[in-house]
Amino acid sequence: MTELLLKYFRTKQQKVESEKLFDTQCPFCSMQCKMTLVEQSIVSRKKYLTLGKENPTSEGRLCIKGMNAHQHTVNKERLKYPMLKVNGEFVRISWEEALQQIKENFTRIQEKDGQNALAVYGSASITNEEAYLLGKFARVALKTKNIDYNGRLCMSAAATAANQTFGMDRGFTNSLSEIPFTRCIILAGTNIAECQPTMMPYFEKAKENGAYIIAIDPRETATTKMADLHLKLKPGTDAALANGLLKVMIEENYMDKVFIKERATGYEKVKDHVMSLNLDDIEEITGVPCKQIRKAAILFGREESGMIFTARGVEQQTDGVLAVRNYLNILVSTGKIGKPHSGYAAITGQGNGQGAREHGQKADQLPGYRSIENEDHRAYIARVWGINKDELPGKGVSAYEMMEKIDEGEITGLFLMCSNPIVSNPNAEFVQKALKKLKFFVAVDLFVSETARLADLILPTSSYLEDEGTMTNVEGRVTLREASYPCPGEVKHDWQILCEIAKVLGQGEYFSFSSAEEIFTELRMASRGGMADYYGITYERIRKEGGILWPCPDSDHKGTKRLFETSFAHEHGKAAMVVVQNEPVIQKDQVNDEFPLYLTTGRVMSHYLTGVQTRKSSALAARNVEAFMEIHPTTARRYHISDQSLVKIESRRGSIVVRSKWSETIRQDTVFVPFHWADSQNVNLLVSNELDPDCRMPGFKVSAVRVSPVMDFHK
Template sequence: MTELMLKYFRNKHQKVQSEKVYDTQCPFCSMQCKMQLVEQRVVSRKIYKTIGKDNPTTKGRLCIKGKNAHQHALHQKRITQPLLKVKGEYQPISWKEALEHIRKNFTDIQQLAGNDALFVYGSASLTNEEAYLLGKFARVGLNTRHIDYNGRLCMAAAATAANQTFGIDRGFTNTLEEIPHTRCIILAGTNIAECQPTIMPYFDQAKENGAYIIAIDPRETATTSIADMHLKNKPGTDATLANGLLKIIIEKGLIDQTFIEGRVDGFEQVADRLSSIKLSEVSEVTGVSEEDLYLTAEIFGEEESGMIFTARGVEQQTDGTAAVRAFLNILLATGKVGKPYSGYGAITGQGNGQGAREHGQKSDQLPGYRSIENKKDRAHISQIWRIKESELPGKGVSAYEMFKKADQESIKGMFIMCSNPVISHPNSNLIERSLKKLKFLVVADLFLSETARLADLVLPASSYLEDQGTMTNVEGRVTLREANRPLPGKAKHDWQIICEIAKAMGKGDYFSFTTAEEIFDELRKASRGGKADYYGMTYEKLRKENGVLWPCPDYEHQGTKRLFETTFEHKDGKAKMAIPMAADVEKEVQNDDFPLILTTGRVMAHYLTGEQTRKSTALAAREFESFMEIHPETAAKYSIEDHSLVKIESQRGSIVVRNRCSEKIRKDTVFVPFHWTGGQNVNRLVSDKLDPDSHMPAFKVTAVKLKPVLS
């Protein structure tokens, strides 16, 4: 080897002094892309690179959020020690002191106001183990019936609809692998190209294979651009639209009579109700022409296979559950479910939106998707938890309703884990006011979010790089997220925080876990025999198989790829069609004072309230401020110039954002993303009316007025 070559290798060795590789999964959307973070020390600094890992769901693909996720996890503003608010300022304290403050305050509150005066608010970003443990903590550690989570704002309508129609709720009835082979696809209220970018190749492949794609959305988006047909309906009219499509399908004789007679209840009542509606009225209400209604219905009805996917555009309405059920009616009437290349998909928003609701964070559920009001379910869980069934609290109320209780001062203490409800909830002024009324608020999080800043005590939580556990992705595949990066400072794993608070409250014997895997082993037993049965999974099996689709009732079982092939999950084995409502539930409508409809959503660079993604310089640079999308003719009508500041006002408040004119949106509609805070927090404008079945807020339909902000 020449002296020149030796010098080259010496210099290279000196520059790259060490390299560490961390296996993990993206912390953001429900695709849960597998990836590795490569950490290199180059001279005196560290550089990072994220690479995708092959897996059954995303095949190694990553989007811009996943590639830059480490920037928030490694951010200098991470909370790394407990912080106690003293005279309005946060002071670092020890974990021993923090736990004693929790013990004393929670105990005092419950002694004075009863066990149910405490509320636990969870997150769909938690692992399955932590979601399970948080539900157990509320009911055993605190003996309160009041627990709910931020998934109530995301998947509640789709979950309720699937349970009512099919008897079970798994995000997808089929696997993603079936999408490229279906003949017709309806994408209703979903912008997957920006919200779940790594799912798009499945739909691109379907299109290449000749599938006809129908998009339903008030806006033209990167998703609608792949569609053969775009129904640009008015926000809030999805149930009416779906009912109109089914009316045509029935009248044209495009139903599967054999399937209906053998496997469906309620078809005759639905058909009878639909016979009385007029398509001219459907067209007028939705803003979709009768010609397009007929074409859509005929194509979907005539094809031998078809899939329908819904997301928040359909679901975040006061009739969101009814709207999803109306689309499921179409599947049942045409026999397109439980068969190859035919079925339903609820496009889950949050990373563990599926698993987080299956194992006990919802106010009415117990692990394994069991009902807290079912005697047999209660008995099973009580045995696993080693308590008497009579000691297990009953059903609580939904998340937003709980904050109303806090505003009324019947809830006096709260523990919030990894969520930012001040920004994410509707009528956010009420949320902030209710938190300020609490006698004691504890928040566990990575950063001092808008919610954490209101807390009496803030606990340092762990990021996706540090916190091992299982996640259940968009198709119902349970995956194991490896995480072995050391915790920063005095931060603890989320499950450790729960266990230590339980111990402080005198319930340590029920929370004596030392690893996430130990918690999963108990979760498996708790879920056994339930609708969401994880019993046949272990960490070893999840590593070997690279994820397993539930239900998986025993170790030899390979997971369930397609649901409902022979039976649905209701006792009689049949699916239940939903009779269209005679009248719509109460909705906000335009009037002379508020003449436009505001709808909300995401942009590709950001996630949820933006607390994490806005810490990423790479992501924040793409979208550094909120904006309003408006049709140029509408902007001109209200004297609003492109790229100018505009005040948006509803009955509940106002925000100021920058305007973007676009011919891609309806003239009666404006769009604002929900990732920003303060004076740009669009949820300040949203009504607190809830879906009567799922208690989903109506984020997608708000009556507003506009006014230019003169500089």
């Protein structure tokens, strides 16, 4: 009898409960952690569990975002059908109707306003295949020069600096596995503990092995707490601080003279410049005491190995390129590059921030990190695509400049893929007003984002669980994101959407792909011989090897773990050092009596970018339900602001209202607001439209503001 009952209950349980496993990788930060989603069906509901999966980069670790990433995928607000705006309201239409709308409107716009009146705005969160295809779509299907992407607001300064100094940009010049064995580490403007938490164990291992860590940040963060020395500089003064560090290193004779002679240009001019500077002046500019500058310089200079890491704190400035180049001056002059446990690392922000900029989304680039203005590069890509090189459009404008062209009426139609420029761009109120001027606006997204609200047509796209493809992570490792979760409703993949639009526009012969792997095969050929050479990488190899570091020029190549061991990527084989002034050419927002405080921005651990996905996750949203302003208590009292009270922040561009958060660990002349929230809490409403002259990066990290209380619940 007992055996029969057990059999009955076991059979009943099997009928009402099933379990499915879905291998994937996290859709958020650039670590791209591998994981498995376990979906359990219990009676009429589903339960989910996320497990970390062993891999070369994060070694099976997950953070709070990765563990809850599935929540936005199964959120009830997911877009499932094409939606057309009719009389101000979105109504469901068929894909056939949606494609016809695009054909009619895009054709009308280009016939009346010109070929370049259509623009494409992409994303650094889409796969390599989709980034590649989007660039091809703009230039072949639409024949427009105007394409750029949200990575312009994230990694462009570091990429430009690396290209100018080394002749090549791969984010990391070394692999993550070298970090634990370096002797001294500089973390400049990066909060790894909150932005890339699964990377932290590499630094913890380095400390266990005796490494000395120097953190440079206006705030005390979970990352600076790990450091042995924290240089709490004024926002926007990294270039001057690097000059001070370099001056001390030269004075103390820590230069690698043999390395400089054999492998660098421009050193003598840099030396003459920094030696003419006064360290007391640099203390005045940066707010960092001379004693600390000297200590940091000596500690880094005297060690046999060292690494410098930069992120948005340094890069999102109007002199971001030069600030990064000055840190690279330090590496080159001390010979700490191209050697074991020594090198540079730009901490990529977005999930595919590296790969998305390598294959054609940027206004000035073609696949393989080729230049759109180089005739040989144009000819090669034209052959791969089967078109005449004269048919390829020229260089377009950067992401924010695209908004200016829309405002001026030069761009009248926009195709937006998986980005939210109203929240992510500077001078956000202007961006919103500009987008409202478009004659026809198509948005591709998972949800009706703040920007998608303004669209005429929204197309539903697949999530990370549903969309297979390669991604290139923080260390330049090309990984394969498996995806077998079923798409809801009539959702399509980004690449499918592009192929179908190209077909109705009469360009289907160039977009006859039936899988992501087919697109990758063409991408491999397009990248062959380029700086970012993926030719030797295949889906089969990635599955077998767990990811491959590019460049990988052929199938026998194991991938490149360390760059610049024998030469740099310039034609002359040397690194190019450059003189960097203490003060930027483009003046940053100036504090004065009217706007007396510096505002800087950044992330919190539980959210990602503009929050479109993470704010749809109940577990993540609950951890940070609203934006906040971090302010020193002394400063708060000066402006009559209580802790946890509503405060108005005003700049020369606009104002927002957020809740105050007292912190003893931030500079007294600085306030901090995260950038994951929209509408009245969108911190980018306060940010200037001034751009770095080299990479067109906005100066997100430095804005002059004033603060005042709105409401005090403690009274």
